Amino acid sequence: MSQHEIDDIERAMRLSLLDLCGKGKNKNENEPSYDEDRDLAEAIKASLRSPGASSSSRQKQRVCDVCDAIIKNTHPPDQIPVCSEIWNQKVCPSHLQDGTPECCSCRKLKTKYVTYINLGDGRLICDECYSTAIFTTQQCEPLVDICLEFFNNGLQIQIGKHDFHVSMVDEFEMARLSGRGGAGLQTLIDQIPHPDSLVLGKTMSYGPPLISITSFSRRGNSIITAKQQHLTYGSPLRIAIAFGLPKVMTGAILAHEMMHAWFRLRGIRTGQLELKVEEGMCQVIGRKWLEWLECLEAQDRKTSSAITEHAQFQRNLIETYKYAVDMHSSYEYGHGFREAKWAVEKYKLHRTIDHILTYRKLPE
Ligand SMILES: [Zn+2]
Numbered sequence: 125m126s127q128h129e130i131d132d133i134e135r136a137m138r139l140s141l142l143d144l145c146g147k148g149k150n151k152n153e154n155e156p157s158y159d160e161d162r163d164l165a166e167a168i169k170a171s172l173r174s175p176g177a178s179s180s181s182r183q184k185q186r187v188c189d190v191c192d193a194i195i196k197n198t199h200p201p202d203q204i205p206v207c208s209e210i211w212n213q214k215v216c217p218s219h220l221q222d223g224t225p226e227c228c229s230c231r232k233l234k235t236k237y238v239t240y241i242n243l244g245d246g247r248l249i250c251d252e253c254y255s256t257a258i259f260t261t262q263q264c265e266p267l268v269d270i271c272l273e274f275f276n277n278g279l280q281i282q283i284g285k286h287d288f289h290v291s292m293v294d295e296f297e298m299a300r301l302s303g304r305g306g307a308g309l310q311t312l313i314d315q316i317p318h319p320d321s322l323v324l325g326k327t328m329s330y331g332p333p334l335i336s337i338t339s340f341s342r343r344g345n346s347i348i349t350a351k352q353q354h355l356t357y358g359s360p361l362r363i364a365i366a367f368g369l370p371k372v373m374t375g376a377i378l379a380h381e382m383m384h385a386w387f388r389l390r391g392i393r394t395g396q397l398e399l400k401v402e403e404g405m406c407q408v409i410g411r412k413w414l415e416w417l418e419c420l421e422a423q424d425r426k427t428s429s430a431i432t433e434h435a436q437f438q439r440n441l442i443e444t445y446k447y448a449v450d451m452h453s454s455y456e457y458g459h460g461f462r463e464a465k466w467a468v469e470k471y472k473l474h475r476t477i478d479h480i481l482t483y484r485k486l487p488e
């Protein structure tokens with residue numbers, strides 16, 4: 125990683141910490157509070173990184189949110205989990221590996237009093253994420269319209285309603301579509317897969333009909349789905365999205381996939397772009413969706429002064445997904461994203477994608 129990229133990550137972390145303090149949202153340039161905010165953010169960052177050095181004995185004696193034991197070992201500074209960073213959930217490092225259920229959406233570890241719902245395909249989701257989750261292809265239709273609005277008006281990237289067709293699918297179908305075959309399915313059933321290892325969306329220009337989720341019901345803490353083979357007419361491009369995720373995350377996945385679809389519509393076939401360039405660019409668009417939602421929510425907040433618990437949850441959820449994009453460790457999604465983001469910051473979005481269309485690579 126270059127120093128420039130490290131600086132970017134540092135800045136992103138600082139900003140998300142500012143957000144955690146409920147500050148940093150204040151765009152008023154006349155407010156002279158930035159230095160205080162920064163000091164506060166630095167203090168929080170320092171305490172996150174070296175809890176042992178903190179003067180607070182309460183922090184030294186912090187009880188684990190999962191097992192109620194006093195946390196003996198702390199996370200190494202470079203491995204602070206998402207649940208600690210965004211949700212202020214303090215856990216023993218061992219729970220990240222000992223099979224403690226992790227919500228596949230918000231990444232919080234399961235604590236005693238929170239219900240986790242089994243999506244039936246190896247994934248578990250907490251009840252708060254469940255409350256806005258999208259399950260069926262039909263339920264997703266209004267969100268497709270919002271994403272179209274985001275592309276056509278927000279980004280000024282033109283894409284039509286009939287250029288692609290979206291289906292909600294489970295992880296079994298996603299594994300089949302991704303060619304991960306039977307071994308992958310067994311792994312899904314046997315153990316809870318780590319969110320980073322899941323495929324959450326896929327765009328296809330050809331292939332077999334999709335098995336999509338048409339209805340669902342909840343029995344106890346398990347989801348039972350009904351599926352149907354989905355024949356699409358007219359749309360050459362099909363987008364499959366993992367079912368059962370909150371609206372904001374489903375939208376981010378959809379925005380990412382719609383960018384793949386846009387490349388196909390502009391004549392770039394699968395594999396013609398270096399994977400890092402295409403995935404990196406799609407991650408940039410997925411992240412822009414999250415920023416767009418944040419702006420919309422900020423506008424809503426102007427009209428109502430009280431921040432409800434649900435609104436705060438939504439804000440943390442957006443932070444979680446942004447964090448996941450920023451901190452992705454893979455070459456294609458992580459490094460690819462940081463390179464594409466750098467190009468978009470330097471040349472703006474439209475010049476960057478025009479350059480990709482013409483030269484099949486990012487501008488330098
Ligand atoms: Zn514990």
Ligand SMILES: [Zn+2]
Pocket residue numbers: 227228229230231232249250251252253254
């Ligand atoms: Zn959750």
Ligand SMILES: [Zn+2]
Pocket residue numbers: 380384403406
């Ligand atoms: Zn992708």
